[in-house]
Amino acid sequence: MASKEFKARVCLRRDSGANWAAADPVLLRGEAAVSGEDGRVELKIGDGVRPYSQLPFAAPGPRSARLIVGAASAGWTAADCDCLCDGTDDQEALNAAIAALPAGGGEIVLLDGVYSLTAPVELSRDNVFFTGNGPGTVLDGGADFGAAGLLAVTGKGCTVTRMTIGGPTPTSATLRHFALSMTGAEGCELSRCRIEGHSPRGVVMSRCTGCRITGNRFQDNGAMDLILSTCDNNFISGNESVQSAGAGCFCSMSSSNGNIITGNRSYDNKEGVRMSKCTGTVLSGNHISRGAGTAADYAASEYTVFLSGTGNSANLVCGNVLLGKDAVSGGGAGNLIVQNLVE
Numbered sequence: 001m002a003s004k005e006f007k008a009r010v011c012l013r014r015d016s017g018a019n020w021a022a023a024d025p026v027l028l029r030g031e032a033a034v035s036g037e038d039g040r041v042e043l044k045i046g047d048g049v050r051p052y053s054q055l056p057f058a059a060p061g062p063r064s065a066r067l068i069v070g071a072a073s074a075g076w077t078a079a080d081c082d083c084l085c086d087g088t089d090d091q092e093a094l095n096a097a098i099a100a101l102p103a104g105g106g107e108i109v110l111l112d113g114v115y116s117l118t119a120p121v122e123l124s125r126d127n128v129f130f131t132g133n134g135p136g137t138v139l140d141g142g143a144d145f146g147a148a149g150l151l152a153v154t155g156k157g158c159t160v161t162r163m164t165i166g167g168p169t170p171t172s173a174t175l176r177h178f179a180l181s182m183t184g185a186e187g188c189e190l191s192r193c194r195i196e197g198h199s200p201r202g203v204v205m206s207r208c209t210g211c212r213i214t215g216n217r218f219q220d221n222g223a224m225d226l227i228l229s230t231c232d233n234n235f236i237s238g239n240e241s242v243q244s245a246g247a248g249c250f251c252s253m254s255s256s257n258g259n260i261i262t263g264n265r266s267y268d269n270k271e272g273v274r275m276s277k278c279t280g281t282v283l284s285g286n287h288i289s290r291g292a293g294t295a296a297d298y299a300a301s302e303y304t305v306f307l308s309g310t311g312n313s314a315n316l317v318c319g320n321v322l323l324g325k326d327a328v329s330g331g332g333a334g335n336l337i338v339q340n341l342v343e
Helices: 017-023 090-099
Strands: 032-034 042-045 068-070 083-085 107-110 113-117 121-123 129-132 139-140 149-153 160-161 176-183 188-193 192-195 201-205 212-213 217-219 224-231 235-237 239-244 249-254 261-262 265-266 273-276 282-285 285-288 302-306 316-320 335-337
Touching: 068 090, 068 113, 083 090, 083 113, 090 107, 090 113, 090 121, 090 160, 139 149, 139 212, 176 192, 285 302
Parallel strands: 068 083, 068 107, 107 129, 113 139, 121 149, 129 160, 149 176, 160 188, 176 201, 188 212, 192 217, 201 224, 212 235, 217 239, 224 249, 235 261, 239 265, 249 273, 261 282, 265 285, 273 302, 282 316, 316 335
Antiparallel strands: 032 042
């Protein structure tokens, strides 16, 4: 029998995962169903018996470097995102999304909406970029986390940016947690976030190196907005701290070396910046005030800048606007407090 050659191109059936799930057809034995968006491809092979929803993927699940997360309460649906949070224990879905990133890290994008947490979101992997869509992306903690934060960062090279951490209103005084904890982090960044309504602290850093805290707004975070303990060579700049109750401290550092704090604004805190057993700190170009910015606005135990105790050495406090009270040093060796504007 003579043979005939046909030139043809075969196109497998392809649709979005949401459309496949909605139709849920029974695929023929060996029939392929292809889904996926944004460069991600998923494949199921039919057996002639089971519907699409009951078939396994022919390859491991998605490993996209960029995953989109939405909140159902904001009107997002499964068709809009890779992961949909239902408003109950949303940290479980967020942690699952982080775990689904490739080994080298990737990006988690939180669409605007409120994400309700009862345990921390854990950035324990390296090189995770965790970003919101601005202040309308809200991580809201309604539980007592103890020593943990709503976000717990322990990886290297991670970034948290463009979201509100704390809730649309300050949380109950009976709830005690941090906005974010960084432990042993290296080269991480917290930027362009609103940190508000936490008790007793906003951001707690321990044994961190080479991290950046930039362009954030801290408001009404109990005793302290930002704590550095045994942290070296970090950069803190462009942040704003507002304390409605006239208490608290913008930045407290202990046993930390070589940190740069510049270009920050602190309003109505009991203390602007406190240092204890620190070496090589550069504190310059900051604006710190309380009340009307006069000496009468400060009690004896209230400070713009306070070098506590005799364990501080070789720190530079220079070129700051310290309204109402100059920096105070409790002692130590080689500390230089010079050319600050005090009115």
